[in-house]
Amino acid sequence: AQSVTQPDIHITVSEGASLELRCNYSYGATPYLFWYVQSPGQGLQLLLKYFSGDTLVQGIKGFEAEFKRSQSSFNLRKPSVHWSDAAEYFCAVGDLKLIFGAGTRLAVHP
């Protein structure tokens, strides 16, 4: 069955600290992988995507993610978090129909 697991429901980091949000997937074929961010009351904004090629992909707002086929993972990272990064982050897999993880809510302490 196709699925996405985001093990961390809530994460709190201090401003300026590094961040890693975990994502594991189960998908029959070579996956298309995505990270979206959702601020309160807003829609989903695409941060980055992986289709093929270089397994380290760069996105907007200083985020990057690394595809590791052997671990079925696509973790999102940022070297230095800003207060404005506080939001909910969703990992997704698929092509025509996206399957989303449950999301990780990020809080940033000043």
Next chain:
Amino acid sequence: GAGVSQSPSNKVTEKGKDVELRCDPISGHTALYWYRQSLGQGLEFLIYFQGNSAPDKSGLPSDRFSAERTGGSVSTLTIQRTQQEDSAVYLCASSLEVTSAFFGQGTRLTVV
């Protein structure tokens, strides 16, 4: 407009009434998607339109839900005889390619 536009942004309706939710995709985008976001179920795929092909309705939760896309552009999601469990945020997305979907800000539906 530059992005996906959804209307209304909020809708409160009485149980048993019908509602229509509208989505204006990004101009030129051939694919249009509807998703539902609720506390208990997370983000769920509902329906997908691609060009003139028959829509993929596999995610619609019941026959009370239907959607159409007129002229390959604007889409309307209709929920008949609304129930309290239909309360959720309904998100529309469009894309030019198979991937890279851009989402609207959603319609928050509350059934009372």
